[in-house]
Amino acid sequence: MIRKIFYAIQFFGFYLFQLLRSNIYLASITLSPKLNIKYGFIQVPLSLKSDFGLLLFSNLVSMTPGSLVTDIDSAKTMATIHVIYSTSEKEIYDEVQKMQNKIKHFTE
């Protein structure tokens, strides 16, 4: 129980940090004179079981730099994520998997 509370507080700090980073990134993209962005869809397999975990996960993904959950299918196995990226798609994929592990620590 105490471990879960610790992980929840850690997750809250992580969420605030991501919020700051994503807004600075978005402002830098929006105000750049050349708008050279690449965008597309990514399919990510879901490993979370509970509905509360899924709510937290989609909230976090929508607030991280350059990604937005657009669809979760009815069997809760795949999430479709729309991505604005400047580096590579694989990096964002790994980041999303890491987030799911963080949430799993204190919801299950």
Add this chain to the structure above:
Amino acid sequence: MTTLITALLFLLGAFFILVSAIGLVRFPDLYTRMHATTKATSFGILLIILGTALYFNSNVVWIKSVLVIIFIYLTTPLASHSIAQTKKNHRKD
């Protein structure tokens, strides 16, 4: 000192809302526009509400502002999600 901090928070919040409006005009696609409106507006509103809570600095105002921030952050991604769903179901053949 507190008035200076609140003024700074208000200016930053207004700046982020302006960024989201510029993004709404400049981005090419529906989904990319939703990026701008989802992230930047909620962050700007968060900063403005923090400024008001710092200015009045009473318990009631702090509690109310924290509740408003939590409510906004729970509902903004939902709105963007449902817009994406309607776009997906409304495809013209």
